[in-house]
Amino acid sequence: MNLLIAIFLPLLGAAILPALGRRLGPRTGWVAVAFALVSFLGVAMLIPTAHASRTFAWPWVPSLGLSLVFLADGLAVFFGLVVSGMGVLIMFYGAFYLDGHYRDHGRFYSYLLLFMSAMLGTVFAGHLLLLFIFWELTGIASFLLIGFNHDKAESREGARMALLITSLTGLVMLAGVVLLGQLGGTMNLAELLANPPRDATGFMNLILLLVVIGAFGKSAQFPFQFWLPNAMAAPTPVSAYLHSATMVKLGVFLCGRLFPVFQQCDWWMPLLAIVAFGTMLLGAVLAFLAVDLKAILAYSTVSQLGLLIGYYGMAPAEGVDFDYLHILNHVFYKGSLFMVAGIVDHAVGTRDIREIGGLWKRAPLLGVIMLIGCAAMAGLPGTTGFVSKEYLLKEVFTQFPAHEYLGWFALGCIVLTSLIKIAFSARLFHGVFFGPVTDVVKRHYHAPSFGLLLPPLLLAAASVVFGCHPQLLGQLLATFEVNGLHNRAHGELHLWHGITRELLTSTALVVAGLALYAFIYRWRANDHSIPRALRFDLAFARGLELFGKFTKLVTRGLRSDAPMDYLPVLISFLILVVGGTLVRTLGPALLDGVWTAPDPLRAMIAGLIVLAVVAVIVLRGWITQLVCLSVAGFLISFYYVLYRAPDLALTQLLVETVTLILVLLLLSRFPRSAEQGEWSQPFSAARRGLNVALSLGVGALMFALVLVFTREEPASRVGELVLEQTLPLAAGANAVNTTLVDFRGLDTLGEIAVLLITALGCLGLLMRRKRTREEYLSGPKGPAGFGIEHEDGEDELSSQNRGAEVRRSVPPHARLQGGTSVVGQASRLSGEASACHAPLDRRDARPTTRLGLAARILSALTPRTRNQPEGRP
């Protein structure tokens, strides 16, 4: 129960915070902290039972076998604590960080709580599909948070890039997950982990590849590593929470979660080791070359994630030893470093490391925090970083050489990366806090409040405390160990092991790293940037651009602006395919039963309908034609009466009435000149011949279809079933109505939803009009009649009054444009989609997305009126 609260309470908070935020303003952060705290406590209450791997299940979609299953084992509880704990700290930090410069605090914390809920759902998920759903939800929350300052282009592009990469890889992961479920027979994680599917063929390798691509995408490994630095456009609390401590660890979590399942695959070790350790080195190099504070930290996160994933990759079959140690160490130092970077950005106003310097005197506490963070990153003694590195090196030296090339590759990567990491940690710390005080600092610096410093101070303190007493940490972490993943026989964590190979190596690395940095600093090789070859994000942006251009090319090639151009294609397809099939299958048997004696009443009605339709063709004048068409419609309802379907007849009558009025209203807006064909180009003779042929073809097709369908027996007996069951099951005697409301109620619900959506779409289209920026800034406008009156509504009417030509349906005070402006209108019209005839210019230079007929014609032909007051009741 408390698990449910822990996961879903932040979701509830996310729902109510936007409304609260408008009233509370910057104080919304405290409400968010409260929610996060409750969630943290809920997860913490699961610690005592973590070793028992409890499962909680609630049925959700039983037919799919999908239930809300949550698995609370050690791994889940550990990650849950990290997520909720960091959540509390981040919201606390955010409450101080987001001061009056920001707006929409409610929205911000709402998204953060949404993210926290989604993240907790992912780590606790006990069903593979549930894992995927929450995985995607974290991606969406991340998108919303990165793009929070959406008026900045870089935020929008960073958000879009993050969403595209994580979603696409997430889809690949879904494919892998579904295949895994099929292979294993179940998608329930507890069962899968207990009995992992064994596969002799290489199929498991393929599944592994698919799932691991998802993990790589989320954790920004090669080749997806470029989205993480671009996600740094987010506000710093977001970066510290999502993109360092929690969301990007999902790939690591997935590898850990599915370790028992995939560990026996041949590809597991090579795939993870090569990609992850390679990314580790790449990330370190990029971090060394970057100049933006957050970019340095982002690349170093990429590098560390590579280490964590590679660690799982190189793990022996019995299980890993100290993964929690490495993960927790990273959370401590990266979280605090990101927060410090945010504070520096807040205090100084820039994130470029070249423009900052000499902050030590002004903010010594901040300097101490960053010192501890950088020391942990570099692995200096006294911090958890040192403990982590010692144990890592120990494992590297003892276990990795057993794997030959892979082992030596991993070893080399780790050593090189450590070297570079020390160098850029030193650069980070030294560059920000020492060196000459720059102008930027002098001009903009204002001291951060203590509340802002508290969360990173806590993290740094934790790093130091556990770094000096690793036994404590070891005992704490031992409660979270999971069978199948962890090798429990690893012994305790100690600080001092004697002068070992590891200690000598790490000392040598520290010296070398500092020397490297000193060398760079001495020779002022500070003006470096990331080489273009490594800028994957530029390649990605270019790729998206090209994709857009390609789609435009295809669309423009296939598309035309006039609806009349599509009709011949559609109709001829219909005739050829459907008619052709009929003729081919039935042959001469098609016309059986035509020559029966017709019933006189029906024959008379049919004759009247034919007469009405012929009148439409022969008569001139739109209103006359429309009325004749409606007559045909009304006569069809007579048929319904004859066939004893009163509901249908009623509906037909009413629909015909309403439609008639609707179209009459539309037609009355057209001046008579339009009716007389002055506004459009007539068809050529060939096109007219085609139109006639198509019409005749459709008529013949319908004739044939009706013949065939009335002759054959219907395939299903649903109609009879409904008639039988309408009274017993639905308690209503009207089968039509019970079908609509009861038997097929879902269809009706869908229909009215579509009706509403269509109406909103039409209204939106009526408003949609290409406006220049100046027009938009001057206020909402539309063509007169569909929007507000134009400010400069000149009276074109008086001089161009058509007098007696005014149509009866338009009141006397609203005149139509006459004479000369018709030419103007005609040229405007001919440049756009024409109603009934082929347009003059097919390839419109500016293709539009508007609805062809109604909106554009009406806007072009709107009668201009005098300045009328805005009539709003």
Place this chain on the structure above:
Amino acid sequence: MIGPRSWIFTTVVRFAFFIINVFAFYLFLRGHNAPGGGFIAGLASAAAMILLSLALGVEALHRLIRVDPVRIAATGLLTAMLSGAAPMIFRHSFLTQFNWHLHGVPVFGELHVGTPLVFDLGVYLVVIGITCKIIFVLAKSTQGLPGLVAEEERRYSSPLESPIESEAGASASSPALGGHQSGVGGEGSVPAEPKEARDAD
């Protein structure tokens, strides 16, 4: 008002409106057991509204019906959805309909009630709302009046300034988004520069 003012027409329509609406209600109630139902009743009511708008003019009709017809339609959809979702609280599946036959009701004797009526009510409201809205907008524009007022226009308009495809490329920033965030509906000028809109709280 479309056409010359006709006193006969106006007077007759006032009565006819009432009668048609009663008939529509009758159709609505009898739908379950005899020809009728939500769609038909909605169309009949809509036809009555149209008649009234033809006789009295759309302005008068707006004074009669103060609420935006699209809101009526949305209420109808919500009603239908809720009537379908309510059984889920009691562990039935979505859109389970219940019918009860009541005996001994004071005036009617026997009464047959059921949840399909609520669903049908939703359908009725949707049809009325949509038809009325479209007819009103078109009728008003036919008479040369603005079809939608400023507030409605903002509600229905897309915040995009530039169309989705344009050769010149979309405009880089959309100030409309900033304006949309800070105040929904009823504000003066829509696009506020992001800097100005920052102190919304």
